[in-house]
Amino acid sequence: MGERSLSDPEVWVTLYGDYLFRFALNRVRDRPAAEDLVQETFIAALAARERFAGQSSERSWLVGILKHKIVDRFRKDIREQPVDDPAGGIFDDEAAFDQDGHWKLDQTAPLDWPDHPGHALERKQFWEVLSRCLGKLPPKMAQVFTLRELDEVESETVCAMLNISSSNLWVQLHRARKHLRQCLEADFFGRREAH
Numbered sequence: 624m625g626e627r628s629l630s631d632p633e634v635w636v637t638l639y640g641d642y643l644f645r646f647a648l649n650r651v652r653d654r655p656a657a658e659d660l661v662q663e664t665f666i667a668a669l670a671a672r673e674r675f676a677g678q679s680s681e682r683s684w685l686v687g688i689l690k691h692k693i694v695d696r697f698r699k700d701i702r703e704q705p706v707d708d709p710a711g712g713i714f715d716d717e718a719a720f721d722q723d724g725h726w727k728l729d730q731t732a733p734l735d736w737p738d739h740p741g742h743a744l745e746r747k748q749f750w751e752v753l754s755r756c757l758g759k760l761p762p763k764m765a766q767v768f769t770l771r772e773l774d775e776v777e778s779e780t781v782c783a784m785l786n787i788s789s790s791n792l793w794v795q796l797h798r799a800r801k802h803l804r805q806c807l808e809a810d811f812f813g814r815r816e817a818h
Contacts, residue, residue: 629675629681630681632668632672635665635668636665638682639681639682639685643661643686644657644658646686647689651693660689660692660693660696661689663692664685664689664692665685667688667692668685668688702788702791703788703791749811752807752810752811753803753807753811755806756803756806756807756810757769759802759806760802760803763785763787763795764795764798764799766785767781767785767787767796768795768796768799768803771792771796778792
């Protein structure tokens with residue numbers, strides 16, 4: 624039995640568009656995303672049509688491409704998904720930083736630590752508290768902070784190891800630092816009394 628040939632790509636939308644759209648919509652549950660996935664499927668099929676071996680029906684071949692597009696979309700969504708706020712809303716970046724990313728000069732700026740941070744790092748108690756504070760972070764955020772800041776692993780390597788984007792790395796580092804600062808101020812350095 625010889626290879627099957629594909630129909631004219633101009634009729635793919637008419638022949639398979641509705642079916643592919645329903646298939647995508649049932650999985651992603653978002654109309655615009657489903658439309659984009661179907662469009663990406665047709666573009667990929669057009670680029671790969673010379674490699675169609677005819678071992679399945681044309682519709683099955685297109686569904687196979689669509690499945691790959693859906694999986695890619697899920698992976699992208701997971702990578703770019705915002706990190707859950709482990710501290711129940713303490714990460715209010717808008718309130719803490721100005722437009723240039725500097726601390727606003729008010730009560731949100733870090734407290735002055737009682738002695739030089741280098742001395743604190745040498746103290747066993749500090750490491751115990753830091754370990755407890757790291758334990759309060761979501762596991763992936765704690766991994767990112769530990770690898771990048773404590774183990775001094777290069778950012779690109781951390782991204783590859785944890786399968787995250789560089790922007791997600793920086794978001795997680797920012798949130799980890801902020802949470803750890805607040806945790807250390809409360810549990811190690813003690814809060815200043817409000818005047």
